[in-house]
Amino acid sequence: MLLLLFCLFPFVQILSTSLKHQADWGNPSLIPAQLNFEAYKELLGFSQQEVELPETIRMMLESPAISEEQRAAIIKKFTSTSDIFPFGRYMLNTFVISMVTAFLSTLIATFAAYALSRLKFRGRNAFSNTVMFVYMVGGVLLMVPLYQMAVSTGLASTVPGTLICLLLIYLVQTLPVAIYMLGNYFRTIPFSLEEAAMIDGYSRTSAIFAVIIPLSRPMLLTVMFYCFVIAWNEYLFASVFLKQYQDFHTLPLALQTLFSSKNAIWDRIMAASMLTLIPVVIAFSVANRFISSGGTAGGVKE
Template sequence: MVRKKNIAKKIGFYILVLMLVVFVAYPFAWMLSISFRYDTDAFEKGIIPERPTLRQYGELLGLVKSIREELSQEEQQMMELIKDLPPEQQEAFLAEITAQRKKETFPFLRFFKNSLFLAGISALISLIIAIFGAYSFSRLEYKGRGVVQRSVLVVYLFGGTILAVPLYQIFVKLGLFGSGTRAYIALIIIYVVQTLPVSLYMLGNYFRTIPYSIEEAAIIDGCSRLQTIFKVVVPLSLPAIITVYIYAFMIGWNEFLFVSIFARPYPEYYTLPIGLNELFNSAHAIWGKMMAASVMTALPVIIMFTIMEKYLTGGLTVGGVKE
C-alpha cells in the first residue's frame, strides 16, 4: 500500500513538473515559431510553420531587402506621376513618404550594438568596483564597515519610477543631457548604481569562503595586497565574478525606463528595448519581424550562460587548502 502511494506521488510530481515546463516554455516556442513565418502566416494554427522562412532574420541582419525597400521602384514611378504637380504638393508627398519609411524601418543592428556597448561597459565598471569593495568588506577591518555594507542595499527600497524624476533633474544640472553621448554617460552611471549593491553582496559572501591562509601564503611570498587580489582572490572567485557580470549585463541589456527617458530624443542611440517598443507600436503588424527581433534579443544572454556554465556550476576553491 505504501509503495502504491509513493508511485502515485512520483507520477503526480512529474506531471506537475511537466505542466510547469510546458507553461513556461510554450510562449518561447510560439515566439520562435512565428519568427520563421511570413507576416501573413503569423497566426496560422500549429506550432510548426507550414511555410518556414528565414526572411525575417535576413531583413534584421541586412542580408535581405525589406518589402519596403523592394517597393522603391514603385515609388519612383509615383514620383514620375507627380512631377507636374506644384512644388508645395511635391514636398508634402515626399515628407509623407519619408515619415512612412521612418515608421517602418527597424535598424536592428544599430540598436543591438548600442545595447551591447551600454550593457557591457556598465557591467564591467560595476564588476571592477564590486571586486575592490567586496574585498574590503570581507577582509579589511575599519570603523563603519558593517554599516556601509548593509546600507548599500538601501537603494533597492526605492523603485525606478520614484527615482526617475530626481535622477533626470540631477543629470540635467550636471550637464549630462543634450546629446546622445551625454545620455549614455548618465545611463552607465545609473546602471552601475543599480547593480553595484547586489554585486558587492554576492562577491563579499563568496570572498569569505576563500581560506585566508591562501592569501597569507601569497603575502609571505612577497605579493602586495593588490597582487594578492588579482593573482589569488580573483582566479579563485571566477564563478562568482562571472555570475555578477551576467547579472549586471542583464540589467543593462533589458532596462527600458531610464533609456526611454534619457535617449528618447536621440534615435541614433536607441537600445533594443526602446527599439522593440517602437517596432511593436508601428502602424503595420509585422509580427514575423517582431518575434525574430525578440528571439535575437534573447540570444546574447543565452550564449553567455552556455559558454560560462562551467564557471557558474563549479567552485574553484574546493580542495584548495586543508584546514
C-alpha cells in the first residue's frame, strides 16, 4: 500500500494542480479551493476567450502619431492566437503514429512468433534467444547513427521520409517484446487443434487464421495496446527526427516545448500532462480486461 501510494501521488498532484486557479497554486492541499476547468477548455478548444491588450499597449495606441495601419498591425500582433498550444493536433499526430506502429508490429509479430513456436528451421533457437537483444543497446547510442543514415539517404529532408524513419524505429522497439509475448502464448495452444483443421482441408496458413488468431485474440489485443503505449510515450527519437517539423510533433515532444513557450502556465501544463495520460490509462485498462488464460481449456481430450 505504501508503494502504491508513492507511485500514485505524482498523478494526484498533477490532477490537483490542473484544477486549481492561479491564486490557489501555493495551497499545499491536494483539494482545490475552487475547481478550475479553464485549462482543459483551452487545450480542447472549448474556450473562446478574447486576448486583452496590456495597459502599456493601449496607452501607445492612443497616441496620435500612430497611423491607422500601424494601429491595426499592433492590435493584430498582440491579439493573434496563432501560437496557442495546438494540443488537439499533437494528440492526433501521436495517436496516428502509435496506432500504425501497434497494428504493423502486431501483424508482423504474429507470423514471426508463429514461426518460432511451431516451425523447425536452422537457427530458430538462436533467433528465439536473441530476439530481445535490441533492448540491451540504449537508444542514446543508436540515435546519432540512425539519424545520420536518414540524412544520408535523404529521408530526413522530407516529412513523409522522416515519418517512415520514425515508424521503422518504433517497429524495432516494439517487435521484440511483441514476438516474445505472442510466441509464449502460441506455445500454450495445442497443436492438435491445428492438426484437426488440416485434416478438414485447411492449409497451415489458413489454419493460422482459422485456429491460432481467433484463440489468440485476447493476447493479440494486449500486445497491440502494449505496443501502442510504447510508441505513445516515446520521446528520444521523436525529439531528433521531428524537431524541425513542428506541425508533426508528438505529445511527449510538444509537452517539453510547452515549458519554454508563452503558454507555460502551471494549470495548462498539468492539464496537458493529464490529458496525455488518459489514453495510456485507457489502453492499460482495456488490455488488462483482455488478459485471460484458459481459452483452449477442454479443447483437447487426452
